[in-house]
Amino acid sequence: MTPTKSRFAVLASPSSPLLHAALAVAVAALVACGKKEEAKPPPVPEVKAAEVVQRDVDIGGELTATLRGFEDVEIRARVEGYLKSVDYKEGSEVKKGQLLFTIDDQPYKAKLAEAKGTLARAQSALAKAEMDVKRYKPLAEQRAISQAELDNAVAAQRSATAQVEAEKANVEKTTLDLGYCRITAPLDGLSGQAQRKVGDLVGKGEPTLLTTVSSIDPVRVSVNIPEALYLKYASKLPSDAAAPDKPTADRPGAELVLSDGSVYPERGYIVLVDRAVDPQTGTLRADLAFKNPKKLLRPGLYGKVRYAAEKRPGALLVPQRAVNEIQGQFSVVVVSAEGKAEPHTVKVGPRVGSLWIIDEGVKAGDKVIVEGGNRVAAGMPVKATLVPAEEAAPAPGGAAAPAPGGAAPPPEGAPAGTSPAPAGTQGK
16 A cells, blocks of 8 residues: 555544544534524514594684784874874773874864855855845836846856855865864774874875774684685585574584683684685685683784584594505504504594594504504514503593595584694604
C-alpha cells in the first residue's frame, strides 16, 4: 500500500479519533444552524376595544345661528341740520316716544313762520276773489258787465282756492320738518351707540344713521336651512294656523347653545320661514324667537340651534373613532369570541355626542376596536382591553347629528336642518 492510501484508510477507519471529532463538529454546526432558523412566534397585538351600546336616542342636529333683535330699527335724521344734543344714555333701554336726539330747529321755525304768512296772503286773495264773484254774478245777469268779466272772476277764485291749498300743504310740511328736529324712540328696546356727536351736520343729501334701537325680549335667532333638507321635511311642518306661538309640552321647541357651550334655558319657536330660497347659497332662512327676560341675549351673538326631531328606540352605538371610511364605505373591526380581529362593513346613521349610530353590521355586546386597529389584519389574534364607549355622556335631551350622505330631520316645530358631518376615523 502506498503512503497516500494508507492515510485515507486511517481516516476512514470507524475507530479513528479524527472521524469522531469531525462528526462532533458537524453535529454541533447543524444544531447551531437549527437554532438560528427556528422562528419565534410574533407577540399578540394589544388593542383597546369598546362594547356596542344599545339604547333609545333622540335624532336631531345643530344649526349655526345668528342672533338679532326681534325688531331692529335704524334711527336716521330726516331733516338737514346741526345736531344740537344727544338726549339718551348710549346702550341703555329706552321707551317708545323717549327723546333721543335734537337737531337745531331755528331754521325750521323761521320757515314755518314764513309759510304761515304766505298762507295768510293766499287766504286774503281767496276772500277777495270770492267777493268779486259774488258781486259780478248779479251784474252779469243784468248785462251791466260782460260775461267775460264774470268768467275771469270765477277763474281767479278757483286759482286763489288752489293757492290756499298749496300754502296749507307747505305749512304742514314745514311743521313736520320742525317736528323731525326732535327724534324719539319708535319702540321699547335697547339703544345702541350714537353714530354722530353734538355739532355734526346730519341729514345732508341722505338720511344720516344716528343709532339703532332693538327690541330684545323676545330675541330673534336666524338659521339657514339647506334646500334638500327643507324639501325632505316640509310636509311634516305645521301650517301657519296650527303653529304654536310658544313652546308646548307636545312641541318643546329648539334649544339654543351659546358660544361658551352653555345651553340657554328658554326654548325657541318658529316665527318666520322666508318666502324664497337664496339662489346663491341654496338655503332657506328661518327665524325662531326665544324669550329673553334677563336681557342676556344681544344682537350679533352667534350660537347653535339644537333640536330633536324623532326618537330612535334600541339604537346601536359605537365610538366615532372606531369607524373607518374608505371611498365612502364604512367599517369597524370587531374582536370575535376567539379573540381574533374581524372587519365588518357597516351602515352608519346619525351621530350622538361622541358615538355613532350603526344601522347594520354589528349587534349589541360586540367589541369594536377603538385604538390599535391599524396594527392588526383580518383573522389576527389580539389582546383587547375594554374601555368605556363614551368619553363623556351627552347632555340629556342632546340631539344627534345627521348621518353622512343624508340629512337630519328638522327641529320640532321648526324646519331646521344641518348638512352631513365628516366621517370619523379610527384612533391610532
